[in-house]
Amino acid sequence: MSNPKETKKRILSINSVLKTTESMKMISVVKLKKSKKSLSHIKKYSEYIEKLFQYFLLTEEKDSLKKNKYFFSKEKKEKKRLFLIITSNRGLCGSFNSLIFDKIHKIIQENIHDKCLFFSIGKKGLDFLSKKHRYKIYDGNKQFVSHYTYKYKETYPFIIKLIEDFLSKKISSIFLIYNHLKNTLFQEVVVEKFLPIPFSVYNDFSKKPDPILEPSKKMILDCIVPKYLNVKFFKRLLESFTSEHTARMISMHKATENASDIRKNLILNYNKERQITITKEILEIISGLEALK
Structure with a gap:
């Protein structure tokens, strides 16, 4: 006794x-409400951007798109894949981060002969990569994490840098790894192709509008692609935040x-x-x- x-x-x-x-728990509830509100806004904005992007793609010929640098990448023998992982900055959120870490281990095992690089958005992911796979960290990761506040305007320069590295053949393809919240009690890790842009973004070549495009199709494409990718990236970022706050709320x-x-x-x-x-x-x-x- x-x-x-x-x-x-x-x-x-x-x-x-x-x-x-x-x-x-109460803090997570408040943050979750804000995150859901921001996510609903970006979803509406994303729908309009995607419609505009698809509308523009329908004006192009399919053969010309197949030769476009944004949709196809001439990979070298040594593939250089970049995986953008979205993790949390803090712990106490259940299996939110561990699910992503398990996915990274699986990707590395499946791509032993390929050169895989990882870029962590979130301190937990950076700590994991620094301890386990330090040689696989993409350049500038520490500076990005320490000075980044996850705002829409700040993601655009980062997307531009990724596009430049992709077009200069430093990396052959880019993938997003994040937690997608299916419902309040279940979340899954999603691996989504980011660049080159998959042809699944549009699937109907039968309708061909004939608008007047100025100044040129090439300049419009160079302008609209970074915008489209930035909106897509920020949307996935907010989805991950929503999943994180939900996981932390349930854990607490x-x-x-x-x-x-x-x-x-x-x-x-x-x-x-x-x-x-x-x-x-x-x-x-x-x-x-x-x-x-």
């Missing part, structure tokens, strides 16, 4: 844990419930120990009185 004083100290520590987990909710159960058991044990102690003291007093008689 433990000491009642020690049990009381444990109850006080559990109370502080409960306050922490409950407050973190479960932690709060577990801490409450532990506290109930400790209070029950504490009351039992007090009752035993009081019973012993009463018996000692009675036995003392009996001895005086």
